[in-house]
Amino acid sequence: MASILTNNSAMAALTTLRSISSNLESTQSRISSGMRVGSASDNAAYWSIATTMRSDNMALSSVQDALGLGAAKVDTAYSGMNSAIEVVKEIKAKLVAATEDGVDKTKIQQELNQLKDQLTSIASAASFSGENWLQADASGAVTKSVVASFVRADDGSVSVKKVDYALNTNNVLFDTSGGDLGILDKTYDVSAKSVTLSVNTDGVSEEVTVEAFTVDELIAQNATFTTNTVGSTTTQLADVGGVFYVKVDDTNWVQAVDVTGTGQEAVHDEAGVYYGVDTANAPPAAVAAPSSIADVDITGMNATQLNAMISGVDEALTEMTSAAASLGSVSARIDMQGEFVKKLSQSIEKGVGRLVDADMNEESTRLKALQTQQQLAIQALSIANSDSQNVLSLFR
Template sequence: MALNSVNTNVGAMVALQNLQVTNSELQTVQSRINTGKKVASAKDNGAVWAIAQGQRSEIGALNAVTDSLQRGQSATDVAVAAGESVSDLLLQLKEKALAATDETLSSSARDALNEDFKSIRDQIGTVIENAEFNGVNLLDGSITGGFKALANVSGDTIDVGAEDMSLSGSVVSLGASQEIDTKSKATSALSDIDDSIDQVSASLARLGTGSKSLATHMTFVGKLQDTLEAGVGNLVDADLAKESARLQALQTKQQLGVQALSIANSSTSMLLGLFR
């Protein structure tokens, strides 16, 4: 049987302990509702928080991979656009060179064709010079080995080879000073142009494949990031519907605890009735 004492109120002590437990649980639920997370710091769940932090670092690193892939794709797309322009210019040059092989041309007509030829030839140099994105030019021979875009957080790369389409380069065999002012020069230029057209077409095919590879991998990286973020959410995010229901229950429990403590505290005053 419990001791009736004004010094020690066991009922009040038990009610207070229960109320403190309820208040602690209520504070936890309110924190989850405020932050939207069931694991907001290491003290909530050290193991889960550490796992989540590791995945967050992976997601952050993948942002750098995405940026590198985007730069690579942009540089490659610029190169493809410039290469297509070079191909179109070579077709025009072929027309001029073929016309200049006609032995019946007058001197004035040949000179006119030669001037057109030189103007179009020089446009190739201008196009190549301006085929640059963020300091990267895949067509002027300035980059050895091509563009290396990050493929993963380990530092592996996806390489897109450079194609030197500058005049007298490895792709365009047409010389920077080549002319068609004579039939023999026109015949020689026609052969060089045919070779250049074939080489430029092959280069464009490689660049197009490289751009597609970067785009495909960038799509994969985006999906990977989404999956990792969903995984982190599963680990640390709070179920707000469940927490809302729990909040209502704990608030009711808190009110009952306060009433229970009030009743327990008033029990000692009942002892006064024994002395009347």
């Protein structure tokens, strides 16, 4: 039926054209923005996930910056500790030199004063961004933290994880609290080396701690050594002027006594004389070093005090080496965490891209198809509109 009031063909063509124009507009928007999901109206679920993950990625970017700052602080502390170790080694060498008979201790003290000033300079300079981990409160109340990661849990809660490094008497060189608790400003209690052994007497084992000696110490005392092998067991005995010592492990010797007939298990058989551990030779009581490294003055020290001072410096070196190792491990962890955060950030960015980025190859193909459809729809609408003009020919 031909009607001049209602043109069904034109309305159908117009509806098709409107649909094609809408699709064309969406496709052009994706091409211009490069995004398949640019707003919540495109895909609410994907848009929500992408927005949240972009926010987390911005937080991870801040974490990377914080890790860089933390790494700089740790590296500064490590460099300072490493330099201080070399200086303390020099101090130890000077103290050993001072034990020689006839040496001028005043001249050595002048060198020690320069080395002490160098330690102070190193500790003061080991500062980054206003933080100094070598010259701080060593009372155990200070913990330094480095931001390590930003974590979103399964329940949606978020948290910031940190790497902690507690400043205490074992890693601070100078104590700023006034308690002289730092490695360089505290006085060490030193004692002879000891070793704990299990001694069997009449079938009953007992743990005993006795004084330990090194082979170098025995050689320095002009010891004579003998070796005895019974079966597959080889033992050694040292004689220092009638005082005997037996080797109990790779590095330690202990004082020995004749245990023939005493019930104590023998450690060494020397021509029918059985030697065992002298359980009465306990380590001597701890002796305080004459002073701290920061205040060392050898001009008035005797041989015993010098030896105690050398032992104190050696203990300080042990603590400094341990502290440097801890700083090194923290630095390595921060480096690994930095690499992980970088890779995690890239993974999140890729994941978000898979959700919301437009496939430009697909969109360009769709654009050409829609443009073709739009041209055909316009022609169809033009044809439909011309139908009403054909009615006029009926009245001619």
